[in-house]
Amino acid sequence: MSTKFFPTKISELHLAMPCTAHDIHIRNFYLSYQERQIFNDFSLKLKGGKWNVLLGRSGVGKSSLLKAIAGLIPPSSYQGTIKAQDGSFLSGHISWMTQDALLLPWLNVLQNVLIGNKLRQLSGTDAISKEKAKSLLADLGLEAYLDMKPDNLSGGMRQRTALARTLLENHPIVLLDEPFSALDAITRSEMHDLTARYLTNKTVVMITHDPLEALKLADRIYVLKGPAIASAEALTPSAKPPRDIKNELLLEEHDILINQLSDTQALS
Known part of the structure; x- marks a missing residue:
């Protein structure tokens, strides 16, 4: 893919x-x-x-x-x-990206990228917005795959998803x-x-x-x-x-x- x-x-x-x-x-x-x-x-x-x-x-x-x-x-x-x-x-x-993508298999691309909000229980202005996440994923060429889960992605797509998650940590x-x-x-x-x-x-x-x-x-x-x-x-x-x-x-x-x-x- x-x-x-x-x-x-x-x-x-x-x-x-x-x-x-x-x-x-x-x-x-x-x-x-x-x-x-x-x-x-x-x-x-x-x-x-x-x-x-x-x-x-x-x-x-x-x-x-x-x-x-x-x-x-x-x-x-x-x-x-x-x-x-x-x-x-x-x-x-610190934001940290490992060699492995470490994506949660039951979450789709957008949910994996926004996992920091859930783990830190962030909401409102403190949370990473879906709009920012979608904009970054579009820049990374993943706009058409937001609803796909890791098993349906290529290795390169999984790595770009992990990169997006890291960049969003800001x-x-x-x-x-x-x-x-x-x-x-x-x-x-x-x-x-x-x-x-x-x-x-x-x-x-x-x-x-x-x-x-x-x-x-x-x-x-x-x-x-x-x-x-x-x-x-x-x-x-x-x-x-x-x-x-x-x-x-x-x-x-x-x-x-x-x-x-x-x-x-x-x-x-």
Whole structure:
């Protein structure tokens, strides 16, 4: 099942988003999993209001770091601190999209996107409106599928539904774990451009395995290398994102990233 669409506008949802930038400071971070040291005295500053992309080979620890930022790993399970620049905690300021769509099978697309209202018992002006949800879903090419349930959607449609749910949360920090992995090449490119516009001025931390995707979207790329990560190699791509992936300079930066990724081992 597929659909062709041309995302050319930004809905009122985007215009209503706040522009507060939140730097994320990770300090002296230690994390082990099943007796394997993943992070070893790791510190990193993720720039507020920008796209920060984590790049690394499978199993290196990218998702573990994102979960720690999201507060999904108990503080008792690691050492170190993860806070905003002013020392405040990040809780309550984060939208999170996992690798899996995690849609409720008994709800349709629109209901899944609005599930936050029900979970938080929001109503009136505090709730996400159906109009905003429908506008965003139209931008994502899902306008004709609002009443369909997840089992009747393609993998790419399910992923776009999960993306819509995340964007509607409208928090200043947005964590994305391979948000475009289920999309075909054309749809992925369209979603890159659309998501970049929707998340203007947000603090975005995204995981990807694709160096070209990182180079298209990132303000700053961090290459994580195992087996025990003590630091990250940083690259600031040329020009302003989203970029043309056919740009000659960008292709040279792609070679730099490939060399950095090759200089480490893959982990299971």
